Amino acid sequence: MANDVKETESANKEIDFTACDEICEKYKDWKGATIPVLQQVQEAYGYLFSEIVERIADNLNMSAHQIYGVITFYAQFYTQPRGKYIIRVCRGTACHVQGSGRISEIVNEEFHIRNGETSADLKFTLEEVSCIGACGMAPVIMINNKTYGNLKPEEARKIFRDYAELQG
Amino acid sequence: MVTVKINGKEVQVPKNTLILEAAKEAGVSIPTLCHDSRLNPFGACRVCLVEQVGNPKLQAACTTPVTDGMEIITQSDKLSRVRKTAIELLLINHPLDCPVCDKGGECTLQDLTYEVGVTKVRFDAKPNDTPVDHTNPFIERDIDRCVLCGRCVRICDEVVNIQAISFLNRGTDTIIGTSFEQPWNCEYCGQCISVCPVGSLNNRIYLFKNRPWNLDRVQSVCGLCSCGCTVDIDYEGSEVFRIKENPEEGINHGYMCAKGRFGFEFINSIQRETAAQVKAGGEAKKVSFDEAVTVAVEKLKKVKETAGADSVAVVVSPRLTNEEAFLAAKLAKDVIGTQNIFSTETSEILPGATLEEVEQSDCVAVLNIDVTEANPILGLAVRHAARMGEAPLAVFYPSFTALKRVAKKFVTGTPDAVREAMVKYADAVAGASNEYSELAGKLTSAERPVVVFDPYNKADAALAQKISKACAKVKLVPAKSKNNSVGIVDMGCGAKCPTEFSKGLEAGKFKAVLVFGENVSARSVWTKAASKLSGLELLLVTDPFMSETAAQANVYIPVATFAEKDGSFTNLEGRVQTIAKAVDKGVNTDACVASAIAKGMGSALPADVTAVRSMIEKEVALYSGIDWNGGTVSYPYVFAGDIAAEDGMAKGKGKFFLYTASLRLHSGSFTRWSPDLAKVYGSPVLEIGEEDAKELGLANGDKVKVSGEGFSGEYPVEIDKKVTKGCVALPEDFTATAGIFCNGKCVKADIVK
Numbered sequence: 001m002a003n004d005v006k007e008t009e010s011a012n013k014e015i016d017f018t019a020c021d022e023i024c025e026k027y028k029d030w031k032g033a034t035i036p037v038l039q040q041v042q043e044a045y046g047y048l049f050s051e052i053v054e055r056i057a058d059n060l061n062m063s064a065h066q067i068y069g070v071i072t073f074y075a076q077f078y079t080q081p082r083g084k085y086i087i088r089v090c091r092g093t094a095c096h097v098q099g100s101g102r103i104s105e106i107v108n109e110e111f112h113i114r115n116g117e118t119s120a121d122l123k124f125t126l127e128e129v130s131c132i133g134a135c136g137m138a139p140v141i142m143i144n145n146k147t148y149g150n151l152k153p154e155e156a157r158k159i160f161r162d163y164a165e166l167q168g
Numbered sequence: 169m170v171t172v173k174i175n176g177k178e179v180q181v182p183k184n185t186l187i188l189e190a191a192k193e194a195g196v197s198i199p200t201l202c203h204d205s206r207l208n209p210f211g212a213c214r215v216c217l218v219e220q221v222g223n224p225k226l227q228a229a230c231t232t233p234v235t236d237g238m239e240i241i242t243q244s245d246k247l248s249r250v251r252k253t254a255i256e257l258l259l260i261n262h263p264l265d266c267p268v269c270d271k272g273g274e275c276t277l278q279d280l281t282y283e284v285g286v287t288k289v290r291f292d293a294k295p296n297d298t299p300v301d302h303t304n305p306f307i308e309r310d311i312d313r314c315v316l317c318g319r320c321v322r323i324c325d326e327v328v329n330i331q332a333i334s335f336l337n338r339g340t341d342t343i344i345g346t347s348f349e350q351p352w353n354c355e356y357c358g359q360c361i362s363v364c365p366v367g368s369l370n371n372r373i374y375l376f377k378n379r380p381w382n383l384d385r386v387q388s389v390c391g392l393c394s395c396g397c398t399v400d401i402d403y404e405g406s407e408v409f410r411i412k413e414n415p416e417e418g419i420n421h422g423y424m425c426a427k428g429r430f431g432f433e434f435i436n437s438i439q440r441e442t443a444a445q446v447k448a449g450g451e452a453k454k455v456s457f458d459e460a461v462t463v464a465v466e467k468l469k470k471v472k473e474t475a476g477a478d479s480v481a482v483v484v485s486p487r488l489t490n491e492e493a494f495l496a497a498k499l500a501k502d503v504i505g506t507q508n509i510f511s512t513e514t515s516e517i518l519p520g521a522t523l524e525e526v527e528q529s530d531c532v533a534v535l536n537i538d539v540t541e542a543n544p545i546l547g548l549a550v551r552h553a554a555r556m557g558e559a560p561l562a563v564f565y566p567s568f569t570a571l572k573r574v575a576k577k578f579v580t581g582t583p584d585a586v587r588e589a590m591v592k593y594a595d596a597v598a599g600a601s602n603e604y605s606e607l608a609g610k611l612t613s614a615e616r617p618v619v620v621f622d623p624y625n626k627a628d629a630a631l632a633q634k635i636s637k638a639c640a641k642v643k644l645v646p647a648k649s650k651n652n653s654v655g656i657v658d659m660g661c662g663a664k665c666p667t668e669f670s671k672g673l674e675a676g677k678f679k680a681v682l683v684f685g686e687n688v689s690a691r692s693v694w695t696k697a698a699s700k701l702s703g704l705e706l707l708l709v710t711d712p713f714m715s716e717t718a719a720q721a722n723v724y725i726p727v728a729t730f731a732e733k734d735g736s737f738t739n740l741e742g743r744v745q746t747i748a749k750a751v752d753k754g755v756n757t758d759a760c761v762a763s764a765i766a767k768g769m770g771s772a773l774p775a776d777v778t779a780v781r782s783m784i785e786k787e788v789a790l791y792s793g794i795d796w797n798g799g800t801v802s803y804p805y806v807f808a809g810d811i812a813a814e815d816g817m818a819k820g821k822g823k824f825f826l827y828t829a830s831l832r833l834h835s836g837s838f839t840r841w842s843p844d845l846a847k848v849y850g851s852p853v854l855e856i857g858e859e860d861a862k863e864l865g866l867a868n869g870d871k872v873k874v875s876g877e878g879f880s881g882e883y884p885v886e887i888d889k890k891v892t893k894g895c896v897a898l899p900e901d902f903t904a905t906a907g908i909f910c911n912g913k914c915v916k917a918d919i920v921k
Contacts, residue, residue, distance in 0.1 A: 050348040061573055063331030068347035072336045079348070 017055050019044040024059035033060065034070055038077055047078040083118045083125035085163050088142040092131030100139040102153045104128060110160045123164065170236040175243065187218060187229040187240055198242050199251065199283060201276055201365055202317035203230040206421060207326055212317050214254045215280060218242045226250065252284045256291065258315050262366070263295035269313065271367030273380040277315060303351035305848045306372050306430045307361055311343050314368040320344060320360035327423065328359050329551045329573055344368075355570065355832060356426035356848075357544060362413045373430045373844055374410040383409055386748045387417060389737050390428045391487065391730025393835045394648040395523070395545035396739025397424055401432075401731055401750040408435045408731050408751055418798075419523050419743065425544030426832050427839050434729065434841035435751070440712055441726035442754055448722075457725065457756055457764075464682075464723045465768030467706035468504070471680040477505035481669060481678045484511045484661040485685030486650035487838065488758055489735025489747065491780040493652065493659040494788070495762040495773055496684045501660070503771045508678070510669040512691055513653050515662040517623040519742035520806040521643035529553045529643070531614030534563045535590055535632060537622040540570040541830035543647045543740065547571070550620060560610045564590045566827055567857075567897070568890045577607055580892055583825045583914040587627065587816050594631045598638035612639050620645045625913050627816025633807050644806050648740045649835060651730070655738030658790055658801065670697035680706035682765070684758050685727065689716035690837045695906035710761050713841055716903050726755045733757045734777045742801040744794055820877035822916035828909055829855055829897035836901050852902045854883040856919075857891035864921055874898070876917035879908045 023040045027033035037056060042048055048071055050064075057064035071077040089095075089104050104115070107126050111119040118125045134140045137149025141156065148159055169180045172187075174194040181190045186209065191198050201213040211231035218229045221239035229242075241247070258277065266272045296312035318335065321344060325331050332354030336345045346352050361369045383402040390397045390411070398418020402410045411432045415422025434440075444460035445452045455463070471479055482500040484493050500509045526532065526549040540547030547570070554561035554574035562577045563569065564586050572578050579589045589604070596608035611617045617639065621632040623646035636642045648654055656662060672678050674697050681704055689698040701707050702720040709721035718724050730737075731750045738744050756764075763775035774780055785792050790801050818825050833839065833849045840846055854872060856864075866872065869884050874896070881904055891897065896919065898905045908915060 050350070053347060063334070063573075064347040065334040065345075066325070066331045069334035069336055073338050 015051055017052075020052055020055050021059060024056060028060070034062070034067060035074075038067070038071060042077060047081050049079065049081075081118055081122055084123050085143050086125045086127060087160075088127045088129045088132065090130075090132045090134070090138070090140045090142075091128045092135065092138075094135035094138040095131075095140055098138040099153070100141075103139055103141060103151060103156045106153055106157050107160065110157065110164070124160075170234055170238075172234045172237070173239040175241060181234060184233045187227065187232050187234055187238075188216060190234050191218075191229065191240065191242060196242055198229045199280055200230055201280060201315065202319060204319055204323070204363055206415070207319065207322045207363075210318055210322060213258075213315065215251055217247065217250055217254075219244055219247060248284065251280075252286055255280055255284050255286050256289050259286065259289050260291050260293055261296050261312075262315060263297075263312050264293075265313075269367035270370045270375055271313075271364075275367060276365035301352065302372075304354070304356070304372075305844065306356045306358060306426065307352065308370040308372050308375060309344075309352065310368050310370070311345070312368075313366050314344055315366055316342055316344070317365055318344075319363035319365065320369055323359045323363050324354070326555075327548060327552070328355065328357055329555060330354055330570060331573075333360065355540070355544070356430065357424065358426065358429040359423060361429075362415075362422060362424070371410060371429070373433065378404060378409045384750075386750045387414060388731070388747045388750065389418070389651075389739075389745045390424070391651045391737070391747070392427050392431060392839065393425075393543050393545075394650055394653050394740040395420065395425075395543050396651070396737060396741070396743060396745055397428055397545055398745070399424065399428065401748075403731075403750045406751045406753060408432055418745070419739075419741070420545050423545055423548055427835060427845065428544075431833065431839045431842045431845045432731070433843055433845075434712070434838060435731045435753075437713070437841050437843075439714075439841060440753065440755075441714055441724070444726065445724040446722065447724075452724075457760075460723050460725050461761070461764040461768055464706060464708045465765055467723070468680055468682075468708075468765070468769065471705050472504065475679045478508065479677060479679040480504050480506045481508040481510060481672065481681045482506070483669065483681060483683045483686045483688060484509065484656050485683075485687075486511060486513055486653040486656050487685050487730070487836075488652060488656060489730075489733065490652065490655040490659055490738060490744065490784065490791075491735045491777050492684070492758040492762065493656040493661050494780060494784050495759050495766075495775070496682075497660040498773060498783075499682075499762045499766050503766045503769050503773070508664070508669075508672070509661050510664055510666060511656055511661045511686070512666055512693060513648070513657045513662045514665060515657045516808045516811070517629055517646045518657070518803040518806055518808075519646065519648075519654055519740055519801075520803075521618060521645045522741040522743070522800065523549045525616065525643050526550060526618050526620070526645060527552045528557065529614075529616045529618040530557060530559050531611050531617040532559050532561045533593070533611055533617075533619045533635075534561070534565070534571065535619060535621040536564050536566075536586060536625065536628045537620065537647055538565060538569045538830040539620055539647055541832045542622075542649065542835070544832060546620065546645065546647060546740065553618070559614075560607075562593070562607050562611075564593070566825070566895050567888075567892050576610075582892060582894055583827050584817050590628070590631050594634045594638075597635045611635075611642065615641075617642045618645060619643070620647055622647055622913075624649070625816070626811055627814045629807070630811040630813045630816075633811050636806070645740065646806070651739075652737045654740060654742055655736070655744070658738060658788060659784070660788075666691075666693045670694050673697040673700040676700075679704060681708070683707070683709045683711075683717060683721070684762070685710055687711065687715040687717045687837045689720075690901055690903045690906050692900055692906045692909040695903070696910055708765075710758055712755070715837065725761055727761065728753065728755050728757045733759070735759075736781075736796050738801065742803055744791070744796055744799050744801060746796050816912075816914075818914040818916050819912055820916040822876050822918040823894075824860075824917050824919055825895045825914060826874065826876065826908065826917040827895065827897050827914040828900045831899050834899070834901065837903075840902075852883055852899050852905045854885045854919075855888045855891050855897040856885050857893050857895065858887055858889045859893045860891075860896070861885065861887045864919065866921060870921065873920045874908075874917050875920075876908070876915050878911075879917075881905065881908070 140149040179194040209231040211228040216229040217226040219241040301309040397420040413422040443454040553559040560576040593604040596604040709718040710727040759775040766773035
């Protein structure tokens with residue numbers, strides 16, 4: 001998988017490293033700057049691919065392997081492209097009882113992605129999460145920062161289709 | 169000092185001593201798996217848990233410092249159960265393929281399993297089953313056998329400072345691996361293999377070739393570069409199976425480099441010659457050793473009678489032992505009667521500091537040498553100083569080297585720009601005020617400053633001299649190249665300038681040349697004159713291989729490598745260390761050759777090491793009363809005189825700067841006969857930067873024509889993003905490149921695709 005990413009990235013012509021370099025420059029002489037740098041670079045580029053990790057390593061005078069160790073340790077860092085819309089389906093107990101499994105299935109029916117995967121058009125990523133703390137609204141999902149609760153399966157499908165039709 | 173009780177025995181140890189060390193002091197051994205005294209405490213395996221009286225929690229002996237009055241118990245029923253469980257847990261995922269595992273017989277996990285008495289694993293065994301990684305040419309990685317002790321990751325980080333591997337993922341998914349599962353690419357030093365307690369990281373050169381209990385072992389000294397690392401040679405019969413670290417002895421703390429660890433195969437090479445050869449009428453004939461010596465002596469006598477002793481020259485290789493070099497010099501001076509003794513080394517620059525002084529230094533400057541490639545263990549000492557001691561490290565080199573990660577200041581640029589920067593730096597040390605004043609101030613204000621430089625580059629040496637004159641406390645480390653570069657000079661083989669030999673050859677002054685182990689054709693300083701060798705009355709060459717020079721000889725005698733003889737080498741610190749014979753390949757040593765020729769000439773020279781050593785102690789003042797097992801020679805000076813100031817700028821015309829590349833896999837021409845090294849680096853490759861490669865439309869492996877004043881050649885390219893724009897680098901010491909650098913270590917060249 002990692003290799004696939006690399007190929008698509010290098011096929012995507014030149015990568016603009018300016019944003020990455022600026023972030024690194026800000027933290028250059030800090031000790032323990034790796035995590036904030038990674039967070040901000042991920043924010044700017046969407047995910048952490050091998051070229052950008054190499055670049056960060058060069059800028060921070062570190063080894064890319066060490067940085068990759070940090071990236072894979074934390075759940076907050078991604079080495080695969082992520083969709084424009086992150087669909088978080090709550091799979092906590094309350095939502096499970098209220099049929100959140102069916103909602104995950106609908107995501108799969110609509111976009112052909114399973115937990116952790118991203119649709120081919122880079123529009124949607126499905127994440128099944130443990131509990132988002134809104135059990136009163138079970139079953140509940142989040143799409144980016146927007147919350148949708150008390151969902152019936154077909155309502156959920158409609159919401160997904162609405163997002164799919166959004167431009168850009 | 170604090171007092172602690174270990175198993176009832178009281179010991180006094182310094183504050184902050186770890187329980188493990190205190191126990192050692194008390195003569196108590198605690199089993200360990202993840203601990204290595206050279207690395208920072210880690211505490212990953214829980215095998216070393218001990219009981220502390222009055223504390224209900226068990227303590228890890230390898231991470232817990234002692235406190236005053238602490239009472240420790242290392243043996244109890246509870247501890248036996250705990251240790252046994254720790255091992256059992258490790259064995260859940262560890263495949264029990266010991267019969268086919270290379271580590272079998274010397275595996276810490278195997279020994280611990282035996283020691284704590286695990287006979288049955290109570291848990292469901294789920295051995296890992298992932299493919300073995302062979303992306304590294306020298307290191308096999310079998311991740312299934314890994315117990316995650318982290319020693320490899322830690323040594324690569326704390327000692328080598330390359331961080332080529334890291335812990336990936338988290339929790340039960342943790343593995344040791346590389347960024348984005350890229351092929352494992354590193355310095356190939358193999359330090360990780362040396363600390364792996366299980367069969368997870370294996371030496372691919374030794375893989376599946378033998379079992380450890382079949383091997384005999386001698387302690388010796390590596391015969392490749394000038395660091396003088398103590399190594400163990402493991403052999404069976406007449407074959408060397410591996411060369412292994414020995415952390416207990418010597419000056420290298422058990423660290424080794426790629427060529428030292430993996431480059432020994434030339435010793436076993438089937439390409440080695442076993443019979444002497446004599447050429448008559450252009451045809452080579454195999455003869456016995458005695459016949460070859462007789463022919464050589466006859467010719468030598470004839471030349472001496474007709475043309476005089478001054479028409480005889482002796483060339484000595486820095487690969488020879490002290491004893492052999494002494495005999496060769498003695499043969500020349502006392503038996504033949506000539507002062508024409510040549511080598512690539514000179515007595516102009518002698519050692520000035522020990523590796524320990526470099527490690528303990530509080531400010532290091534590295535002048536224009538890629539020290540981690542040229543002298544890897546010296547490179548580790550520099551890294552140690554820069555990282556552990558936080559010594560401000562300043563490096564001057566045309567391109568970034570592995571020291572970049574630890575250097576406080578790394579000056580790169582074209583060789584001429586680097587030269588200018590170094591001149592300014594030396595000026596600043598001498599008191600001038602310029603942009604390097606602050607950096608120079610760190611050196612002058614340090615208590616134990618060290619300067620590492622390349623003694624073969626006169627312009628660099630002149631700068632090092634200037635620095636040491638301005639700041640007397642600076643310790644100088646001339647990074648000599650070969651295993652006995654220092655020793656042969658001490659034995660009297662470095663009195664003459666190497667260029668005198670090529671001049672004499674070209675002028676037809678020499679009629680007979682005796683070459684002891686040197687490959688004249690591959691040395692930059694001689695390569696142009698090497699064609700004159702074949703016209704000589706007598707060209708005697710001794711070499712383990714039919715080298716380019718040996719092929720021209722009319723008398724060729726195959727000789728032993730460093731693993732096949734006794735003797736001693738003097739390393740770049742000036743430390744004399746004894747080497748020991750491991751195997752016998754049925755060839756004579758250079759000492760035997762010198763002694764036999766002397767006998768033929770009517771004089772007696774002993775070939776026996778003890779006899780030669782007593783002669784050396786009598787005749788070489790520096791070595792009188794020397795300890796042959798690690799004694800350091802006290803040299804009267806570092807610089808014999810003022811080094812003639814050269815400007816050191818690149819000569820010739822061309823668009824590119826071409827400078828010498830240091831190779832971690834080769835030091836000279838010897839290691840090229842090791843097939844596994846040659847597979848990774850066999851013939852010279854031109855290193856070029858990314859931008860230049862793009863401009864010229866080059867991809868890795870494309871051939872380019874390199875030409876400049878007095879040379880041209882075709883080489884494949886390797887694109888290296890570290891190489892500065894406008895610069896390219898080629899290794900010396902190959903016949904294909906030796907001619908380029910005959911006038912200096914940096915020249916101008918043009919490159920055409």
